[in-house]
Amino acid sequence: MNGCHNSYSSCRAADKNNYSFKRSANLYYNNDDDGYNKCSSFVTTMSCKTKNRKMKSIETEIQKIGKAKNTCIVFTYQDLVAATNNFDSMRLVGKGGFGMVYKGYIERIDQVVAVKQLNRNGNQGSREFFAEVLMLSLVQHPNLVNLIGYCVEGDQRILVYEYMPNGSLENHFLDLPPDKEPLAWITRMKIAAGAAKGLEYLHDVADQQIIFRDFKASNILLDSEFNPKLSDFGLAKLGPTEGKDYVSTRVMGTYGYCAPEYAKTGKLTKMSDVYSFGVVFLELITGRSAIDQSRTTKEKNLIKWAKPLIMDKEKFKLMADPLLEGRYPLKGLYQALAVAAMCIQEEADKRPKIGDVVTAIEYLINLDIHEKTAKDASMEK
Numbered sequence: 001m002n003g004c005h006n007s008y009s010s011c012r013a014a015d016k017n018n019y020s021f022k023r024s025a026n027l028y029y030n031n032d033d034d035g036y037n038k039c040s041s042f043v044t045t046m047s048c049k050t051k052n053r054k055m056k057s058i059e060t061e062i063q064k065i066g067k068a069k070n071t072c073i074v075f076t077y078q079d080l081v082a083a084t085n086n087f088d089s090m091r092l093v094g095k096g097g098f099g100m101v102y103k104g105y106i107e108r109i110d111q112v113v114a115v116k117q118l119n120r121n122g123n124q125g126s127r128e129f130f131a132e133v134l135m136l137s138l139v140q141h142p143n144l145v146n147l148i149g150y151c152v153e154g155d156q157r158i159l160v161y162e163y164m165p166n167g168s169l170e171n172h173f174l175d176l177p178p179d180k181e182p183l184a185w186i187t188r189m190k191i192a193a194g195a196a197k198g199l200e201y202l203h204d205v206a207d208q209q210i211i212f213r214d215f216k217a218s219n220i221l222l223d224s225e226f227n228p229k230l231s232d233f234g235l236a237k238l239g240p241t242e243g244k245d246y247v248s249t250r251v252m253g254t255y256g257y258c259a260p261e262y263a264k265t266g267k268l269t270k271m272s273d274v275y276s277f278g279v280v281f282l283e284l285i286t287g288r289s290a291i292d293q294s295r296t297t298k299e300k301n302l303i304k305w306a307k308p309l310i311m312d313k314e315k316f317k318l319m320a321d322p323l324l325e326g327r328y329p330l331k332g333l334y335q336a337l338a339v340a341a342m343c344i345q346e347e348a349d350k351r352p353k354i355g356d357v358v359t360a361i362e363y364l365i366n367l368d369i370h371e372k373t374a375k376d377a378s379m380e381k
Helices: 034-048 051-065 077-083 124-138 185-205 260-265 270-286 302-310 313-319 330-343 354-380
Strands: 092-096 099-106 111-118 147-153 156-162 220-222 228-230
Touching (some): 077 099, 077 111, 077 147, 077 156, 124 147, 124 156, 260 270, 270 302, 270 330, 270 354, 302 313, 302 330, 313 330, 330 354
Antiparallel strands (some): 092 099, 099 111, 111 156, 147 156, 220 228
16 A cells, blocks of 8 residues: 555645635534534534643533444554654555554554544544544444544644555556556446445444545545445434425535535535546546546536536447556446446436445346356357
């Protein structure tokens, strides 16, 4: 995972001419929804406590909001200094706008870990920290990254996660070095299915609905078997209650992945995540980034480039990642593009539920496996 620039990162990109995603001290305020007020209360309470009271009160505050699924370990700063060899730059595996991530080993739990040290400048780092502790304490799923523990000591805000050897998805299709094999088609589809299952859990299974709000390739981490796990819950929001289908909140996220209706109105729904999933799914299919400033004006924005092509079946092959060199089932490509097209529709109510997306991609995977098995069998005859 060494050299994985954006693994576990919290960086935010924005197009200054279109949207403002600047962080605000009011990130968790200005919401009428009860679930949001609970989250606001948690972050505010924890941000105001003294350092000794914080470590004692985090679990108590979480229990006020919902039933904790995970019991986090409270580490001392010295524990994590020892784990990372004093945050040695040689252990650095990721960095972003909100901190650095180091590979470490904690002897007392006999585990290799990822240690995310948040920036110490300003109150916003604390808000990101406590929001992430909250969200990851309330959920547990194979496709969500596991938060092992944290450290609140002085001005240090440090999160400790399970280590993901294959880094972020972004590192496997953007600026791929010549000596690195591109992800196989079937691997890409399995990653998409797993990431969608993570969203499905947050939307429809978790005790309290959660909208991820920053679904993108750099926030999908891969284990040694390329199983995906969603990470970086600093912008995640508790979903609407009291019969509402959206929550009003300040527009946050990453340009290129943000749903158009959310960017315009600040109304956040589950369908905002579905749109972002569609963008990532297109990245997996095409090998292109959501925003690529190195390309021509017409091709810088993946969605703007893809939409005319996705309407013409004759041009579907032009959209496949050239690094695949044709090693993909044509029917599978068509179906994958159809799923992506549904997810990125302008009108939120026309997008499919994420559970239906999971079903469609799993069907696609099974079809691809069946076709490959049949093809291999015919070649042996």
